[in-house]
Amino acid sequence: MKGSGESPSREATNSMRGRKTRYNPKETTSINITKTKLKIGNWNVQGLNAPGKIDVLIDECDRYKLDLVALTELHWPGQGRSRHKNWEIIHSGPDTSRREKTVGLLLSHTAAKSLLSYECISDRLLIARFNCKHVKLTIVVCYAPTNSETRPGDTANKDAFYNQLDDVVSNIPKHDIQLVVRDMNAQLGDDNIHKLTWNSPDGKTVNQIDHTLVNRKWRNSLKDVKVYRGADVGGDHNLAITTVRLSLAVLKQQKKQLKFNSSNLSNRDILASFNATIGGKFNILAELDDTSDINEEWANFTDTVNSAAREHLGYRKGKQEEWISSESRDLISRRKRAKPSLGSDYQELNRQTRASLRNDKKAWYSKIADDLESAARSNNMREVYQMKNILIGKTSRRASQIRDVNGNIIKDEAARLQRWSEYFKGLLNADEPEETIDFSVFTQAEELNINMDPPVREEVDKALGLLKRNKAPGVDNITPEILKDGGDVIREWLLRICQHVWKNEVTPAEWGKGIILPLPKKETSPTVVTTEASPLLTSLEKCFQPFYSRE
Known part of the structure; x- marks a missing residue:
């Protein structure tokens, strides 16, 4: 494993579960397949429902030039795939309307075109497979249970999660590059400041709980894992970026039709x-x-x-109206500069930023409502329904997986x-009829008068x-x-x-x-x-x- 801190090996983990994994010398072969580097982020965003938060997240991903971002704690119910600006997001959450947990994967434009398949397994597990040059890449995004979610002495919840994770990893094709990007909610490694990914709300405790694992065969293709404390979306987790020597290969797709105006x-x-x-x-x-x-x-x-x-x-031309005001942008920048301290200044700026974004969202909704009312008065029902979908937050659903x-x-x-x-x-095809019709028994009808x-x-x-x-x-x-x-x-x-x-x-x-x-x-x-x-x-x-x- 390469990453921030040390973690028990797969062999050790399997042994703890009563299993034995034989060491295979072939798995020690290291392969560097390309000089191109792929940047994969790992971030606990602590909810993406706040106004403007997903916009700030995408801005940060663009700033750090990320290709893929494994997300945890999105607080989105259900499962699906949607588009936000030039990015796409796959999320796997609970079937109920309760907004808790939820893992996701944020894809850049290039990564979205390289996506081969994905599967939303649970609100804690998501797997996606990508087409790369010479090899396939499989990413598993996982979010482990915390101690507060289980009763003292009761490990059934954790055992079920790790058994499910083990089954998912064991079913990945052996020739794939396997990356398990995880928020393990468990302290590992030393106190190196460049590896600490979580800060407690009181600012007194800093731990390393986010990790990236790679299968042994491809360990030398994983070049670096680093924590970036300057990235900020208004939470207490830091962005960890994994750099892999790998190049995505765009799938052969039909050329998109551009509609004439x-x-x-x-x-x-x-x-x-x-x-x-x-x-x-x-x-x-x-x-x-x-x-x-x-x-x-x-x-x-x-x-x-x-x-x-x-x-x-x-x-x-598609309309992407910017609703975040310059005042909110200024507060976001100030909050980002204050994040390393995580003191009272950061907490106050975070409160002001969220309030400003809420006000911007309300003003934007008010403008959309005025446009809807104007369209209704002019009997433009097409625009009325478009504005209505914006107000209720309805987006076009992407085609789900083929089964x-x-x-x-x-x-x-x-x-x-x-x-x-x-x-x-x-x-399009119908079965052959069991009985055929004998047209000879019918008398000849009058000739029809057809133009x-x-x-x-x-x-x-x-x-x-x-x-x-x-x-x-x-x-x-x-x-x-x-x-x-x-x-x-x-x-x-x-x-x-x-x-x-x-x-x-x-x-x-x-x-x-x-x-x-x-x-x-x-x-x-x-x-x-x-x-x-x-x-x-x-x-x-x-x-x-x-x-x-x-x-």
Whole structure:
């Protein structure tokens, strides 16, 4: 083990439990796999429910350039994964509404893209596995019970925790780099000031209770563990940073679609220039014979619309409004400078900082409420619901873990893809009917009077009117607003494509593609598959669907 202070070895710990662990010489091999360093923090934050505390935490993580941060005592109920600024946080807490314990893992943008799997085991244990160059990294975040949580002489609670921890570690793949980042609530090591991680509220006692363990095979890849007393989130625990010689490898992901700012089409000048760009290309193609391949016709349309949208409409920009005032920022800086002493000055500054942040939060909520009331008066219900979700603190839930039919979390990437294949085969395919219908017994019905003429402009206009706004685009990245508000040039081009499809009875190949969107579901039992999926179709494919039911 490397870390702040000494701790009983795994062999000694197993021996104390009546087990024997044989020494394996192969485990002594030390491997340095890369020159890149990964910085992993370990911090007991003593709750993240106070206004502005998570913002201060993220600012500190950015300041120390951390990649991962193991968190304990978040005081968040339930389990889940959410986003805060450019960071993501996984938390594992109690199922009840009581805000106690809870462990978590804070991921930087790069670490989030390297995450292979995670499992929320209990309110004291969380495990996550990351993709790295040449090897995988598994991190176990744990928070040990304290003496005050158990009756004198009763060690059942502690034994249950350590047995569960031992089972978790024993199930980690042997070839992985294994890091156990833990708040053990037990004093170990000497009184070296650079290793002391906890200060008592009275400022008289300083102990070393936060540690990082690494498996013997990779011990030389762990380069340093150091306590940073200057980091501050308003608690009595210090930040411990573990430096590992390791490089995260980003998983291969689909390129994120950037949505066009379709609201700019309400500007007449922008709309005119947008139509002029598309019209120039359309006029050239209109002079050509319409016997060209439908896939080529569709590619010309999507390429032209996307190019014009990038040039004239631009992309939507996310709103991250800063609600913490400059006065609160100044108090946070003063509190940070006063932390090493942990005296009465620090306690007073901590009280003032928390009060100032609460006032800032109230002022921000008041502003959101005024905006909501203004949106309601203008009958803008979309903005009303957006403001309502901000007020109640509702955030978008990330897709939960993929489970097999037995409810077990699937950690292997190939197995997850196979599970998706099984899911869609069951969703989209039906069993063969046991009985077949003999159509020869039916008499011939009257010939139906169905309009078989090619689509006309009035039908295209009607179909566009049925498209709903504010819907996500498909693989073509063309929103319904662009088709509805894009002007006559786009509508004429759509008519040309629809007539081509109707005449040749062939649709573009891209119409058969959809973006698979995972939708998280609430777990009602241990055996449910907690993620379903829905495909996003292209807007023009939706526009063409009314022609299938013409009268």
